[in-house]
Amino acid sequence: MTTTTPTTGKAAAAAEAAGGGMRPPARSTDHDGGRGRARRRRTWRTFLYHGSILVLGFVILYPAAWMVLSSFRPSNQIVGNVNLIPDNTTLDNFVTAFSGIGGVSFWTFFMNSMILAVGAVVGIALSSTVSAYAFARIEFPGRNLWFALMIGTLLLPFHVVIIPQYIMFNSLNMVDTFWPLLLGKFLAAEAFFVFLMVQFMRNLPRELDESARIDGAGHARIYWSIMLPLMRPVMVTASIFAFIWSWNDFFGPLIYLKSPDNYTMPLALRQYVDQTTVSDYGGQMAMAVLALLPVLIFFIIFQRYIVDGVATSGLKG
Amino acid sequence: MSIRKAAIRGIALAAVGSLALTACGSNGNGGDGGSGEGGQVTLNFQWWGNDDRADRYRQAIDLFEERNPDIKVNTGFAAFPDYWTARSTEAAGRSLPDVMQMDTSYLRQYADTGQLADLNEYLGEALDLSEFDEALVDAGRVDDGLYAVATGTNTLALFYNPGLLDELGVEPPAEDYDWDEYNRVLAAISEAGADADPQVYGATDYTGTFWLFIQWLLQQGVEPFTEDGDLNFTEAHMTEWLELASEVREPENLTYPIQRTVQLEPLAGFTVEEAAMEFHWDNFLAGYVGDSGVEDLQLLPVPSGPDGEKRQFFKPTMQLSVSANSDHPEEAAKLIDFLVNDPEVGAIFGTNMGVPSSPAQRDALDLEEGGIDARVVEYEEAASEAGYVTEAAPLPVEGFGPIEEEYRNLGQEFAYGNLTVEQFVDRWFAEAEIHLG
Numbered sequence: 001m002t003t004t005t006p007t008t009g010k011a012a013a014a015a016e017a018a019g020g021g022m023r024p025p026a027r028s029t030d031h032d033g034g035r036g037r038a039r040r041r042r043t044w045r046t047f048l049y050h051g052s053i054l055v056l057g058f059v060i061l062y063p064a065a066w067m068v069l070s071s072f073r074p075s076n077q078i079v080g081n082v083n084l085i086p087d088n089t090t091l092d093n094f095v096t097a098f099s100g101i102g103g104v105s106f107w108t109f110f111m112n113s114m115i116l117a118v119g120a121v122v123g124i125a126l127s128s129t130v131s132a133y134a135f136a137r138i139e140f141p142g143r144n145l146w147f148a149l150m151i152g153t154l155l156l157p158f159h160v161v162i163i164p165q166y167i168m169f170n171s172l173n174m175v176d177t178f179w180p181l182l183l184g185k186f187l188a189a190e191a192f193f194v195f196l197m198v199q200f201m202r203n204l205p206r207e208l209d210e211s212a213r214i215d216g217a218g219h220a221r222i223y224w225s226i227m228l229p230l231m232r233p234v235m236v237t238a239s240i241f242a243f244i245w246s247w248n249d250f251f252g253p254l255i256y257l258k259s260p261d262n263y264t265m266p267l268a269l270r271q272y273v274d275q276t277t278v279s280d281y282g283g284q285m286a287m288a289v290l291a292l293l294p295v296l297i298f299f300i301i302f303q304r305y306i307v308d309g310v311a312t313s314g315l316k317g
Numbered sequence: 318m319s320i321r322k323a324a325i326r327g328i329a330l331a332a333v334g335s336l337a338l339t340a341c342g343s344n345g346n347g348g349d350g351g352s353g354e355g356g357q358v359t360l361n362f363q364w365w366g367n368d369d370r371a372d373r374y375r376q377a378i379d380l381f382e383e384r385n386p387d388i389k390v391n392t393g394f395a396a397f398p399d400y401w402t403a404r405s406t407e408a409a410g411r412s413l414p415d416v417m418q419m420d421t422s423y424l425r426q427y428a429d430t431g432q433l434a435d436l437n438e439y440l441g442e443a444l445d446l447s448e449f450d451e452a453l454v455d456a457g458r459v460d461d462g463l464y465a466v467a468t469g470t471n472t473l474a475l476f477y478n479p480g481l482l483d484e485l486g487v488e489p490p491a492e493d494y495d496w497d498e499y500n501r502v503l504a505a506i507s508e509a510g511a512d513a514d515p516q517v518y519g520a521t522d523y524t525g526t527f528w529l530f531i532q533w534l535l536q537q538g539v540e541p542f543t544e545d546g547d548l549n550f551t552e553a554h555m556t557e558w559l560e561l562a563s564e565v566r567e568p569e570n571l572t573y574p575i576q577r578t579v580q581l582e583p584l585a586g587f588t589v590e591e592a593a594m595e596f597h598w599d600n601f602l603a604g605y606v607g608d609s610g611v612e613d614l615q616l617l618p619v620p621s622g623p624d625g626e627k628r629q630f631f632k633p634t635m636q637l638s639v640s641a642n643s644d645h646p647e648e649a650a651k652l653i654d655f656l657v658n659d660p661e662v663g664a665i666f667g668t669n670m671g672v673p674s675s676p677a678q679r680d681a682l683d684l685e686e687g688g689i690d691a692r693v694v695e696y697e698e699a700a701s702e703a704g705y706v707t708e709a710a711p712l713p714v715e716g717f718g719p720i721e722e723e724y725r726n727l728g729q730e731f732a733y734g735n736l737t738v739e740q741f742v743d744r745w746f747a748e749a750e751i752h753l754g
Contacts, residue, residue: 102371
């Protein structure tokens with residue numbers, strides 16, 4: 001689920017680019033040969049192109065559509081049924097989902113997820129830009145070494161560090177609070193975002209900060225007044241990914257959050273299917289739909305900027 | 318421009334918000350099980366299960382807190398596989414919850430690494446197990462220490478779908494049936510159901526289930542594991558067991574096709590009414606009735622061994638353990654005592670966690686005549702009275718989880734026809750050697 005939304009965005013962008021690339025050769029055939037044949041070939045191509053996109057789109061979207069429609073099915077008619085249109089519809093599943101689990105309301109899970117996601121966005125926007133600025137613009141001893149080490153942390157799988165990290169946060173008495181999940185983000189521990197921003201900043205012309213320096217600005221001023229405004233596209237991209245990743249994260253909350261009052265949506269989502277007792281697939285489907293909605297809305301609002309952020313390589317605004 | 322302003326304003330707002338939130342996070346749940354003001358003790362209690370069990374636990378814990386105002390219980394829950402991921406991380410940091418739900422297949426592993434507290438010293442005082450069946454208490458012992466208390470029991474059963482058998486005109490096995498008789502019924506159903514739509518089979522290939530193999534071993538008079546956690550059976554035993562179903566596999570395979578089983582997961586051939594019988598733990602009745610919608614599923618004891626004895630055992634379900642790092646083991650033992658003995662708790666849980674271990678809780682069950690709980694309890698009581706249950710549950714060895722999993726995987730390969738019996742046995746024993754050291 002983590003990757004579906006971003007990839008669809010990328011796929012759409014790629015498809016657009018591919019579509020753009022297809023038109024010129026079609027036009028060039030206009031000059032030689034009969035016009036009718038060329039036009040026919042062009043319509044044929046367009047037809048084929050759109051047809052295959054539609055088929056592909058259907059295949060990709062089918063599971064999602066199945067999930068949404070299944071959430072309106074009675075619980076015992078979900079598994080083993082591949083039809084899209086439910087025979088009987090019911091809202092019971094949503095009633096189950098909204099009634100919460102074990103006395104903890106749905107909105108508690110929702111708010112916890114929201115706090116973590118917004119916290120992650122804020123933390124990453126603040127800390128990653130500052131450290132990226134340091135790596136991209138300040139000459140300090142061992143800069144390349146530190147940069148390489150930071151990139152190195154990207155190669156470490158999360159599962160390798162989880163136990164030492166847990167022991168550390170446990171001795172700091174931070175288990176069962178949001179600290180372990182947010183602290184790293186406020187300390188620029190998310191190397192991917194720092195790397196992304198360093199690469200972006202390296203493309204910004206140095207003349208801009210040099211002229212600011214001549215006008216008497218220090219690092220703080222250059223960072224705040226020159227760099228930050230120029231980094232808008234990459235910050236938006238980073239924020240979107242930070243939000244979606246944090247929202248969908250399951251493993252981190254599972255390890256660090258102990259009391260149900262602190263649980264996030266993905267943890268609650270898993271609670272409906274339990275192989276050792278009775279599984280409520282309907283409740284799970286409804287919960288999955290509800291969990292997906294915020295990410296979807298967030299994505300629709302900011303989708304424009306994602307493509308913008310990925311496409312912007314030089315200067316804008 | 319306006320976007321930038323809005324974004325900066327948004328970030329500032331969110332920053333203030335998150336600071337406020339982290340502040341309340343730290344004073345709200347900072348406690349790590351230490352005693353708070355007024356001598357109040359806080360216990361952490363973790364369990365696995367679904368939303369329904371969450372509700373039942375909440376009622377039970379509320380009742381406990383009401384009776385013991387000086388003890389506060391923080392609970393947490395997860396689904397079974399996630400539960401063990403979280404516990405193993407905590408075990409590495411020696412910060413397991415004070416009280417935790419335990420499963421027999423993990424018991425030895427956690428007990429042997431010193432993660433669990435020995436409950437022997439609380440026996441008779443904070444923890445009263447005097448009414449428990451002796452064999453059931455022993456199921457929580459590793460070496461001499463008592464590390465887990467069973468909240469309930471289950472035992473193996475043959476489920477069958479009477480409506481489906483009626484349609485096909487096949488009689489269910491009689492109660493004193495043996496494995497050969499079972500093969501015959503299985504074959505008869507598959508033959509009668511070959512023309513039905515959808516095609517109906519007798520059952521899946523039962524030799525692929527590790528617990529049934531253990532049951533069969535007990536019937537042969539072989540304890541599956543030795544005292545020090547080694548295998549107590551040989552390749553010959555396993556070969557004989559796998560060959561047991563050869564007459565329903567050859568010349569024509571009459572068992573439920575594995576391809577379909579895999580397709581149907583997480584349902585099963587039995588719950589979509591394409592197979593008429595299935596072995597499982599008796600407390601799966603609720604799940605089977607829920608998934609299939611068939612109300613009148615019936616339970617039979619397992620087939621008899623060569624001497625006509627069934628030698629069934631009660632497997633402890635949902636054990637409760639106290640962690641060795643708990644600051645308040647005495648209160649933790651008290652909580653366990655309450656959960657396994659209190660009649661009101663028994664009424665709250667029903668057979669959600671198996672048939673309750675203590676007679677007081679069994680009597681308190683509010684059984685609806687012919688209801689699911691009633692049928693499971695009735696089945697276990699009848700099996701017990703008929704003298705079918707004679708063995709103590711074999712205590713799984715350390716590494717039981719992986720070897721059971723390996724058996725299941727090989728069983729699947731075997732059902733696909735990718736393995737011969739010899740290859741199955743060789744590969745399983747090679748794997749078992751690695752896991753059992």
